[in-house]
Amino acid sequence: MDKQEIRKQISKKMKLIRVEYGYTQDRMSEILGLSKKTLVQVEKQRTLAGWTTVVAVCALFQESDVLRGILGDAPVEIVETIAHKQVEPQGKKTLGGKVWWYNIAATEKYTLQQNVMSQHYRIIDSEDYRLFRRWIV
Known part of the structure; x- marks a missing residue:
């Protein structure tokens, strides 16, 4: 997108x-x-x-x-990601990606997710705080 x-x-x-x-x-x-x-x-x-x-x-x-x-569940995050097209540390609490995100890979501390709608990626920690997001073209 x-x-x-x-x-x-x-x-x-x-x-x-x-x-x-x-x-x-x-x-x-x-x-x-x-x-x-x-x-x-x-x-x-x-x-x-x-x-x-x-x-x-x-x-x-x-x-x-x-x-x-x-x-999806984070419209502001989607437009921010598209506008900036770069990795930005956020530290924002998320809902954990239970609905609008695919889990791509996970470790004990981190989860890599892809948004169902926009296809951008993010990394969240074990407490569901967003650490990074990236729009990959």
């Missing part, structure tokens, strides 16, 4: 995310910093949401079931 693919996927689901939260187009456009006209164009699939808008959606609506259906 790359920026363009994520823009397409999120753009297709913008209306569902808005409806899931019970927001009007006016309120959603205010939250995202878009004009209502732009939001309508995205919702009607006449244009794609910009990368900045997609990142805002992932950050502000990260608990959305619709969004998690597209990007």
Whole structure:
């Protein structure tokens, strides 16, 4: 998955995310910093949401079931990884990858996992803290 693919996927689901939260187009456009006209164009699939808008959606609506259906349990992590395309120590507590991750290899202390949706990799420790993540092209 790359920026363009994520823009397409999120753009297709913008209306569902808005409806899931019970927001009007006016309120959603205010939250995202878009004009209502732009939001309508995205919702009607006449244009794609910009990368900045997609990142805002992932950050502000990260608990959305619709969004998690597209990007898995860590939408912000996905867009961060795609944006940076590099290893970054995080130290963030995860859910252990029980749903959206394949375990590739494991030792007593560490587990290498691959995300089901984006295909990026991460290493978590035995207490489920993320140590590194990497987007491999």
